[in-house]
Amino acid sequence: MKRAKLANFLIGTPTFVWLVVFYALPVLIMFLLAFKPVDANGGIGDGWTLRTVMELRNPSYPSIIWRTAWQGALSTALCIMMAVPISYQLARMAPRWRNLSLMLIIVPFWTNFLIRIYAWKVFLHPHGAFKTALVWLGLAEPSTQLLYNEWAVLAVMVYTYLPYAVLPIYAVAEKFDFSLLDAAKDLGASSFYAFRRVFLPGIANGIWTALMVVLIPALGAYLIPSLVGGPTSELLGDKIAQRVFVDRNLPHASALSALLMLAVFLPLLAGLVLRRLREARQSTEAERQAPAAAKEVRP
């Protein structure tokens, strides 16, 4: 027993050390640097200061934070609203068509991220076929700018994260027992009622996962707004990059990053605690019922 414990310790240590040095320590430094002054040539000054944190109250930030939040929330909502019916359809299709459709959804997911963004730049290009068609149909003025605004950012975000939302929801929907929907209809429920009250609760876990895997990267989006967004559609991610690469103000970048970190982790932590509490309550209830149930069992 002792030997097994020692072996396990040795197996686990290298990765533990690696992650402490290259993940935990950097995050800690990020929080600490937010309280450091900047020196004249872009380095980190001596002593401690609250000035950087105070600068976050600069009037330009609230609007950027607000835009980051609603863009993230809207793109997440759109992804999930599409992913739920898609997963439902995939789960009910004949296996042959299901595998094909699934593959078609996965391929963009595996395609290089930059190439996907590039495709949108071509698609929305001022001289591109889409724009020409819109103008020809009278839906757009020749002067309409499709690229470099927040709607372009939103479209590319949904495009990028849609497969992220489909995969976890489909994974749960695939295991859903569809005879439950027939049972609901048999009891007089309409299709929509059955969908809402039976299917959606059945795939709730998948939706929660999808919510996390889409919302979190969306909040930290940097590449998409920097490539297809304009100066009026900057997000928090752009600002962080600007502070690093343009102004070379690392303490300021740290403060913004720490803010984003908290924005991501606090809701996550709250969700985790809520789930733990719910599970704990359920397990105590189950224990209370267990003795009664045990009496029922007969060999």
Added chain:
Amino acid sequence: MSRRCNRNSRFPFYVLMFAMVFLYTPLVMVAVASFNASKYGGAWKEFSLKWYVQLFHTGAIWEALVNTLVIALLATVFSTVLGTLSALALHRSRSRLKGIYYALVHTPLVVPDILLGISMLLLFVTVMDVCGGWLESLFGLRLELGMTTVVIAHVTFCLSYVAMVVLGRLKEFDNSLLEAAQDLGASGLYTFFHVTLPVIMPGIVAGALFAFTLSIDDFVITFFVKGAGDTTLPIYIQSAMRRGTPPVLNALSVIFLLLTFGLVFVTQNLLSKGKSE
């Protein structure tokens, strides 16, 4: 499976079709444009392969590709070893520290890329600031941002993916196999190499493939920790894109897409074959 399509709503089907159009229209337009002699997709000029020819003559792309592959290979090897070890340790641990260890391995997956990138940049900058001087004077080591820091960063974010994939495989692992091996007279090490490792190998391979793809795909983290002159393929594409939509990228995109299609097709077939066996 019961299918009563005529009575079920067609709405989900339309959404799926819309998603397919949404996902593929931009890609198809890029593919078409790659064969268009005109510089812009708006008007068809004539069929041409000149962008492909130009692509093969752009030396910078090949240089970036070699960098990308070297980084991806190194990152895959290290992250697969570290990730697998941590998954094994996590799976077998009954310790109270397990929760902390798990959080350490799992949370990098939910931290946005940009935060991983900047935090590692800050680490490297701080280390150079604090002990760069005496490291250089003592060991002649010069710390600077470059390929090494990029590989370190890639190993860090890839190893969590490997660990999670292998851990998933270990959770399905039937522990009675270990008892069976012991029952048949096998020692602990013999059991590990002849039972545990072969059984979880598909998970390790999947994790390694995942790490390789993620490393090739990464732009954000690389951008933060790379040295001034280093380019990888994503870095090259990004800098080319900032100047507009150079048609060489159309050709590059099509080649990438074909490779991805081929890869997904092969792995899907391998997976379904593995399942039916």
Added chain:
Amino acid sequence: MDEILRFENITKRYGKNTVLDNVTLSIGKGEVFSLLGPSGCGKTTLLRICGGFEPPDAGRVILDGADITELPANRREVRTVFQNYALFPHLTVWENIAFGLRATHQPQHVLDTEIPKILKLVQLEGFESRRPAQLSGGQRQRVAIARALVNKPKVLLLDEPLAALDLKLRQRMLIDLDTLHDEVGTTFIFVTHDQQEAMSISDHIAVLNGGHVEQIGTPTQLYEAPRTSFVAAFIGDTNFFSGRIESVDGDYCSLAIDAFPTLRLFNDKKAHVGAEVHVSIRPEKFSIALNRPERTDANTNLLEGKVEEVVYLGAHTRYWVRVQDWRISVIKQHDGYALDERAIRWDDTVWLKFEADNAYMLDRYAEDDEELLALPDL
């Protein structure tokens, strides 16, 4: 019979829960010994202690005269057939069987001679290069047995080996196991919750309940002479009667029962007048008839009652007959052509007859054990 394995005062606790309470068992060389009991009785824990997967909190395990309590599983000459078979999914049938020989560094020629032999024994020739996923449930089980037997263990432990199979296959495998045992002669320890499986294959059975041994005996001993109400109710079905001895004459006695006719019984426990006695009478010991039958002698019991429930099962029929305040379970074998007889139906008045010798007095009776009986809710 020589002893091969002995459990001495084995106790095992999980937290506050005592799973095994001072269990002592002796198992003879070459026999099929069953550990029988409901789920949670501790039978699997006892098997795992024997296999070396769990240490006991107290007590010793003696294998062939040597104390193996402290020996790790991979150094015991004991092999297990696991409930889910635990076949290595990445290895072929041949490699699975070779695993134990290779792990213990046997030379190649041993593998080449022993494995074909064992494959022939379990009738799996031609399946050498298949993987477990390509085998049926019965074939997998035979691989698991072959894998365990090829190492020539002193004892083979089988943990519910038939539980994963369907009914028909279970009956076939039971016969195959019996044949296999006759051929190899290894001691088999068979864990099961199914009393029919245990009865049909075992030389001896230990009935476990709540972590202690209720009774050890041959299948016939357990069925005909159960010492406790648990054994009587768990193995087969029975009727319990409780009463006070009214009179004793020679080997026989009269038992007075509340709201029931007085019964004549063989006094096997030599109980005195006034003693409280619990009796088990198996359903097939009663004969049932529409007309009043003749008494064989003074020790024949005749009871008049009314049929409350009839369950026809082909080979036999079960009746529940009310006699005053008691409900009696009766089984009638159809040894004649059943369609020619006037069937006994619900609400018929019938006569039950049984001989005083066919009842058995219990050492211990617990009212809870009545729960184990197959009684219809009326």
